[in-house]
Amino acid sequence: MIDLFIKLQTDTLAQAATNALVDNVPTANTEISVLEFVLKGGVFLFPIGILLLYTFYIIIERYLFIAKVSKIDLNLMRDVKDNLNAGNLDAAISFAERANSASGIVIKEGILTIGRPISEIESNMDRAANIEIGQMERRLGHLGLIAGIAPTLGFIGTIGGVIKIFYSISQTEDISIGNISGGLYEKMISSGAGLIVGIIAYAAYHLFNSKIDNFSLAVQKQVLDFVNIIQRPNGNKTK
Numbered sequence: 118m119i120d121l122f123i124k125l126q127t128d129t130l131a132q133a134a135t136n137a138l139v140d141n142v143p144t145a146n147t148e149i150s151v152l153e154f155v156l157k158g159g160v161f162l163f164p165i166g167i168l169l170l171y172t173f174y175i176i177i178e179r180y181l182f183i184a185k186v187s188k189i190d191l192n193l194m195r196d197v198k199d200n201l202n203a204g205n206l207d208a209a210i211s212f213a214e215r216a217n218s219a220s221g222i223v224i225k226e227g228i229l230t231i232g233r234p235i236s237e238i239e240s241n242m243d244r245a246a247n248i249e250i251g252q253m254e255r256r257l258g259h260l261g262l263i264a265g266i267a268p269t270l271g272f273i274g275t276i277g278g279v280i281k282i283f284y285s286i287s288q289t290e291d292i293s294i295g296n297i298s299g300g301l302y303e304k305m306i307s308s309g310a311g312l313i314v315g316i317i318a319y320a321a322y323h324l325f326n327s328k329i330d331n332f333s334l335a336v337q338k339q340v341l342d343f344v345n346i347i348q349r350p351n352g353n354k355t356k
């Protein structure tokens with residue numbers, strides 16, 4: 118009976134000690150906010166963040182501008198043709214100006230040079246089209262530059278972090294997995310951020326250039342239509 122009582126007391130004390138130890142062990146806080154996670158990426162995240170903001174600025178500004186000036190009015194050539202056939206150059210110019218687009222500017226240039234040789238008219242219209250395309254391509258080179266710079270900055274940040282980790286290991290001789298992986302994941306954040314910014318800039322660059330190429334083809338067709346109008350004002354086909 119005494120032995121049983123002593124055994125029960127011993128088990129109770131052991132259980133109490135175990136519970137006390139468990140209660141005193143600090144629990145790892147695995148939750149981390151998005152801001153804290155980003156800030157762990159290091160100083161290279163700041164220039165990458167600036168590049169991201171500038172990328173969004175260019176995308177919004179270029180989208181609004183290109184969408185406005187690259188409009189192709191399907192009725193413009195019909196109105197211009199009707200007025201040219203009627204000999205009303207002023208009305209034709211008015212329709213071209215009213216289009217408020219790059220194609221309208223090109224057509225207006227053609228109307229203003231009527232009476233000159235066809236080759237000169239085409240040349241002037243092509244130059245006007247190239248000027249408008251150049252206006253659309255402003256700052257697009259910046260997107261191409263950011264597409265290359267942002268990932269490079271991220272990789273530099275990661276490489277710098279890896280060097281720092283191995284230097285710390287050489288000083289402390291602590292090669293535990295937790296020490297290595299903990300520092301490495303923080304430095305990989307800059308690489309991920311740089312790649313994201315680079316992908317956004319790269320995609321926007323090519324999408325805008327594709328839209329400009331489509332406009333270039335459309336305006337070249339309008340130039341050809343305009344030349345045909347002034348060569349065959351009443352739509353008569355050459356035999």
